[in-house]
Amino acid sequence: MSRALCLCLVLALFAAPGAGAAQAQNSGLERLTRAEQIASWKAVGRVDVAGAHSCTGTLIAADLVLTAAHCLFGPDGAPVAIGQITFRAGLADGLSVAEARVARATAHARYRPGADGRADAAQVRHDVALLELSDAIPTALAPPFAVDSPGAGAEVSVVSYAEGRTEALSWQRACRVLGRQEGLIAVDCDVSVGSSGAPVFDRSRGRARIVSIISGGVRDGQGTVAYGMELPALVADLKAQLRAGRAVIGVAAAPPAARRIGPAASVRSAGGARFLRPPGN
Numbered sequence: 102m103s104r105a106l107c108l109c110l111v112l113a114l115f116a117a118p119g120a121g122a123a124q125a126q127n128s129g130l131e132r133l134t135r136a137e138q139i140a141s142w143k144a145v146g147r148v149d150v151a152g153a154h155s156c157t158g159t160l161i162a163a164d165l166v167l168t169a170a171h172c173l174f175g176p177d178g179a180p181v182a183i184g185q186i187t188f189r190a191g192l193a194d195g196l197s198v199a200e201a202r203v204a205r206a207t208a209h210a211r212y213r214p215g216a217d218g219r220a221d222a223a224q225v226r227h228d229v230a231l232l233e234l235s236d237a238i239p240t241a242l243a244p245p246f247a248v249d250s251p252g253a254g255a256e257v258s259v260v261s262y263a264e265g266r267t268e269a270l271s272w273q274r275a276c277r278v279l280g281r282q283e284g285l286i287a288v289d290c291d292v293s294v295g296s297s298g299a300p301v302f303d304r305s306r307g308r309a310r311i312v313s314i315i316s317g318g319v320r321d322g323q324g325t326v327a328y329g330m331e332l333p334a335l336v337a338d339l340k341a342q343l344r345a346g347r348a349v350i351g352v353a354a355a356p357p358a359a360r361r362i363g364p365a366a367s368v369r370s371a372g373g374a375r376f377l378r379p380p381g382n
Contacts (some may be wrong), residue, residue: 102202106334111339116291122235127156127276127277127289129272130157130271130272130273131272131273132269132270133193133269133270133271134269134309139198140271141242142191142260142272143190144160144246145158145159145190145260145261145270146160146188146190146191146197146198146200146243147189147194147344148188148232148298149185149188150182150185151182151186151300152173153181153185154172154174155262155267156169157260157261157262157297157298157299157315158232159245159314160243160246160346161231161245161248161311163237163239163240164233164234164236165231165233165340166232167229167230167234167248167298167300168231169228169230169297169315169316170209170214170229170255170312171214171228172230172231173208173350174208174214180350183204183206186203187200187202187203188200188202188203188232188234188297189310190243191243191270192268192277194268195268196244199238199239199243200302201236203235204235205233205350206232206233206350207231207339207342207348207349207350208230208348209227209228209230209339210347210348211300212227212228220303226284226285226330227330228330229335229339230298231336231339231342239245246300246308247308247309248312248332248333248336249306249311249312249332250312250333251278251286251312252306255262256276256277256278256305256306257275257277257279257288257290257301257312258272258275258276258304258309259273259276259288259291259296259302259315260272260273261273261299261315262296262299263294264293265293273290276288276289276291279326280343281331284331285329285330286329286330287328288301288328288329289324289325289327289380290315290327291324292315292325293325298314299315299317301313301329312332313330313331314329314330316329351376
């Protein structure tokens, strides 16, 4: 079965009448470069794998970054070198709020990387990973976000990097939930290659809470449908894996401590990202 066909099968779970009308209510992308714009989102950053690709990740604790599991694997399904991963919090036009190397990482034990790029429902449902930083990023610099279950409403927002906008965060204030089923969530948010791992926020209950992350999506002439997963149980599993040392991908040797940083190197936003045109487009 082709990768694109697998994606379409996932999306078929969320067939929702009126999706086009919902998309019309969405806000555009706002590029975040000024200090006052970034202030609320400093815990969101770019996950860079040296010489390979980048994704989006978010601090959920001072030393833990939530991202997509497929970001930890190359196109052949082999794990990347953990010591070569850097998290750059709040990166905007070459300046980070703080950055730290990754000391350990774990993908969910039920995630199965594959060289064929399959992205069926089971893969999407478990496409989550935690990165343990070499040194905590002070919460005063980048306050972590809590993980929560989705609320009853249909409106969410997304903060992400992506191809063509890798050097600064973009915030979509409002996009819509198209459907939820068996732990999967589909949204019509404006995301693309490099947005893998981007947090989907519910802002209806005070401070924004992460209710999903972007696993991938399909773009066509009608727009974008992206998909993710419900998080609380999965994140609890990942924390338990780290504590027990299970499914830990690698350990970096003596990485440097978290620090404020100057201009960041430019990287390619690709790595396992799953943003495709449907078959026949």
